Amino acid sequence: MSDFATSLPRRSEVNPKPLGVAALLIVAGAWYLAQTAGARQAALYVVGALLGVALYHAAFGFTSAWRVFIADGRGAGLRAQMLMLAVGVALFFPALASGSLFGMPVTGLVSPAGTSVIVGAFMFGIGMQLGGGCASGTLYTVGGGSTRMIVTLAAFILGSVVATAHMPFWTAMPALAPISLVKSMGAVPALLLNWIVFAAIAALTVFVEKRRHGKLVAAHVQPAHTSPWLHGPWPLVAGALALAVLNFATLALSGRPWGVTSAFALWGAKAASALGVDVANWPYWMSKPNAATLAAPISHDVTSVMDIGIVLGAMLAAALAGRYAPVWRVPMRSLVAAVVGGLLLGYGARLAYGCNIGAYFSGIVSGSLHGWLWLVAAFFGNVIGTRLRPLFGLEVERVRPTAC
Numbered sequence: 407m408s409d410f411a412t413s414l415p416r417r418s419e420v421n422p423k424p425l426g427v428a429a430l431l432i433v434a435g436a437w438y439l440a441q442t443a444g445a446r447q448a449a450l451y452v453v454g455a456l457l458g459v460a461l462y463h464a465a466f467g468f469t470s471a472w473r474v475f476i477a478d479g480r481g482a483g484l485r486a487q488m489l490m491l492a493v494g495v496a497l498f499f500p501a502l503a504s505g506s507l508f509g510m511p512v513t514g515l516v517s518p519a520g521t522s523v524i525v526g527a528f529m530f531g532i533g534m535q536l537g538g539g540c541a542s543g544t545l546y547t548v549g550g551g552s553t554r555m556i557v558t559l560a561a562f563i564l565g566s567v568v569a570t571a572h573m574p575f576w577t578a579m580p581a582l583a584p585i586s587l588v589k590s591m592g593a594v595p596a597l598l599l600n601w602i603v604f605a606a607i608a609a610l611t612v613f614v615e616k617r618r619h620g621k622l623v624a625a626h627v628q629p630a631h632t633s634p635w636l637h638g639p640w641p642l643v644a645g646a647l648a649l650a651v652l653n654f655a656t657l658a659l660s661g662r663p664w665g666v667t668s669a670f671a672l673w674g675a676k677a678a679s680a681l682g683v684d685v686a687n688w689p690y691w692m693s694k695p696n697a698a699t700l701a702a703p704i705s706h707d708v709t710s711v712m713d714i715g716i717v718l719g720a721m722l723a724a725a726l727a728g729r730y731a732p733v734w735r736v737p738m739r740s741l742v743a744a745v746v747g748g749l750l751l752g753y754g755a756r757l758a759y760g761c762n763i764g765a766y767f768s769g770i771v772s773g774s775l776h777g778w779l780w781l782v783a784a785f786f787g788n789v790i791g792t793r794l795r796p797l798f799g800l801e802v803e804r805v806r807p808t809a810c
Contacts, residue, residue, distance in 0.1 A: 420637070424551075425725035428718050435714070443705050450659050450708055454715020457652050457664075461546040461716065462723035463638035464645025468762045469534040469543055470803070472788045473795075478804045479618030481611025482642060488604040490646035494771035495600045497654040498663070502586075502773065503593035512661050514588070514772025517759035519779045520581020526757025527765065527780040529750045531787020534762075535795055537562070537747025541666040541761035544751070545713055549720025551732040557741055558748040559670075565752025566667060567674025570690040576757050588773035596773055638727045653768065660708045663768035666716075667755040669709040674752075675700055743798035747791075758783075 432455050440448035460466065471483020501507040502514050517523070534540050537558040539547055544562060547555040569576075587596040615622055634640065640648075656664040675685045679700075685691050691700050704710045724730040736744075755761040758780055760769060766784065769777025795802050 458719020529754030533750030535791025561748025
């Protein structure tokens with residue numbers, strides 16, 4: 407995700423107008439959904455808003471966390487991700503093993519692991535660094551007032567719908583059948599294996615960081631408000647725990663984990679259809695579940711409702727932090743990077759059966775092997791993307807040595 411939230415100075419205690427607009431839209435949206443799509447859909451919208459608040463206040467980064475580790479060996483963000491995943495598998499694996507949660511059937515996001523995942527995740531990784539954010543990061547920075555990320559989001563949507571036109575080609579590529587570690591190993595062995603891997607990755611980041619800097623580098627934190635839980639900033643640990651719990655709430659309410667990018671493909675397909683493109687006859691949109699989603703109102707799509715909630719929750723958080731301050735002048739090279747990055751993000755996410763949320767976070771907590779394959783391929787994509795950033799005038803953060 408982007409480090410946009412922490413880079414802006416606090417302008418005032420709160421920004422009252424965007425605060426009022428965001429609060430009104432969250433309340434009105436929940437009421438509307440409760441009346442038209444049911445209480446469960448309204449609750450998922452609120453969960454989305456809470457995710458937006460958590461993402462913004464914790465500035466919980468995937469994109470920036472991977473970049474500073476690749477470029478400067480700092481691993482606090484990656485360690486926070488490992489904590490998020492460790493808590494997530496502890497919550498998810500028992501529920502997925504039983505097949506139900508609070509009396510409701512639940513299933514994980516388990517997808518084939520093969521060529522399309524490798525190619526798509528690699529593309530997505532490059533797109534993260536050029537676009538300036540991942541899937542959830544794009545949403546929360548748009549909500550936080552980033553005008554550049556609106557361009558990334560538009561290109562993300564376009565790339566997503568283009569990818570749906572090409573899916574028959576990619577799904578025909580070599581791949582393993584969907585593999586669930588929970589089903590193949592059992593919940594407890596799978597849980598222990600995942601915890602060992604998370605601990606190993608966290609330990610590796612500590613080793614690299616100490617070797618590079620001689621110690622663990624203290625994170626730069628904005629001065630805390632007198633009520634930091636309301637106004638921010640939150641520590642990364644709090645963000646990690648909040649995302650794990652809210653993903654579990656998504657499982658409990660919708661029967662499957664949190665996802666983001668399928669909504670972008672849907673929005674793009676609906677827009678293309680409105681312009682006269684016969685997307686309904688594309689093989690991807692002819693499958694029974696996708697055809698039903700395309701025909702139904704967006705308010706009935708879980709992912710769409712949650713995505714809109716994330717944007718509004720982030721807007722609320724930015725206003726509470728006094729940092730809602732859209733900047734309309736964006737350098738041309740940065741805009742080009744936003745377009746290229748957004749297209750790679752959208753196209754790559756469809757190929758890889760998800761993004762940093764649907765494939766990486768929710769894939770791994772679902773016990774899906776493809777989540778781990780996504781992590782490796784996307785990391786290498788981030789390495790390339792980080793090296794490309796200076797060509798577009800984008801910063802690659804490093805800690806400058808000091809005399810002490």
